Amino acid sequence: SKSSKDTDDDHEPKQQEKKLPEHLEVQRTRVVCKADAPVNTEGFQYASAFSAMGIDNSVSAEKFCKNFKVEISRLTEDDMEFDMIGIDASIANAFRRILIAELPTMAIEKVLMVDNTSVIADEVLLHRLGLIPLDADPRHFEYMSENDVPNERNTIVYKLHVSCKKGSPWLTVKSGDLEWLPEGSRLPLASPAQSRDKQKTYTSFSRSQNDILEKPLGVKFKDITIARLGPGQAIELEVHAVKGMGKVHAKWSPVATAWYRMFPEVVFRKEIKGDNAEKLVKKCPVNVFDIEDLGNGEKRAVVARPRACTLCRECVMGPSREQVELRRVRDHFIFTIESTGGLPPEALFTEAVRILEEKCERVISELS
């Protein structure tokens, strides 16, 4: 096999010398955004599309690995933006879909309601509780299936006990009022027969979660309003959070959202000078264009910040329509991930890629 590889390498430079004619290259690598609709949205997916011209259109794994690039432009505790260059939309979209729907997180699933005299109805309150992002790493927990007993490995318990005294002003219940119970549920199971045993509760923790986890659990944001209590009203409840996935319910989605956009490219077909240049610069709401002074009073429009382009297409309408062409680079994605807090965004992406690998592995083993 080594010899065949060598011959492949010999052929490669020759193939790269041959280039597609420019109009085809644009069709292959760009989506062109016209004033009314985009064109060339399909591209050429077929590997042998240009074989008649002696040009290879395939993307083998080696070729992909050679050209793929990642450039990070922003990375904070809970949000990041990066450029993925040299990848097809189908794979970029797979990562996005996995981020939203198939990465596990912890979210409140069960609520044991002791008392709720607030004006907010039980079911509405539960829905609000479910959506609260928890500061818990899902990798430390297991899924709970139907017959499982809630234990320290699959359940996180919080309690909420707030009341508003008579005569005092309205009280706002915030997510920070949820108190983590590392020892499990404190509510006794209603079975009178077990008086000699330790009182049974709704969970059976064999040890405290404090011993398993490195840091105490809480909620990610302590200032989310859950309810408001009038004088004399109270809420007392216990919540059980379990591991789940976004495709079951959005509360388990680890991202506020994850999205990408194709890299915008603005090209001048002809030079735009003088007054027309000024007009073009003014027309663009996100300041993509700048004016360049050519000396002796001549001015020319240049594309300074293509990344800012929102594709409003203002520049391809009206008088500048003949000179400006708006394109998007087909294999360059500006990817943004906003984490809700369970994991940092960079860890989320790595996990998402790993999940796609696992999917491949599963199907390969099923086929074998």
Place this chain on the structure above:
Amino acid sequence: MEHGSVTDSTASTFSIVEEDHTLANSVRFVLNQDPRVAFCGYSIPHPADNKVNIRVQTTGDPAKDVLKDSLQDLMVMCQHVRGTFDTAVTQFRQNNPTGMNIDQNKKK
């Protein structure tokens, strides 16, 4: 599960349960890049069924092997994406000490 003819192994439909566009579309892309593939496509027969059908027709090789190779290729690509991404993150942290501070705050 594979549906194909007994005598001709070059064309098959693979029915994969508990998968959706996420995997099928990616695999379709990788298959299309393989010169051995004459045709490939996928469909979700019914939105309520949790399965996809991937159709592979080749120019001579067994469809199953070609699909397996594509999945293998996709895995290699993913591993490379992960590696490249991790290096980019490490590098970004080195070049942007403010990013490091944010992370250190988180640990406190």
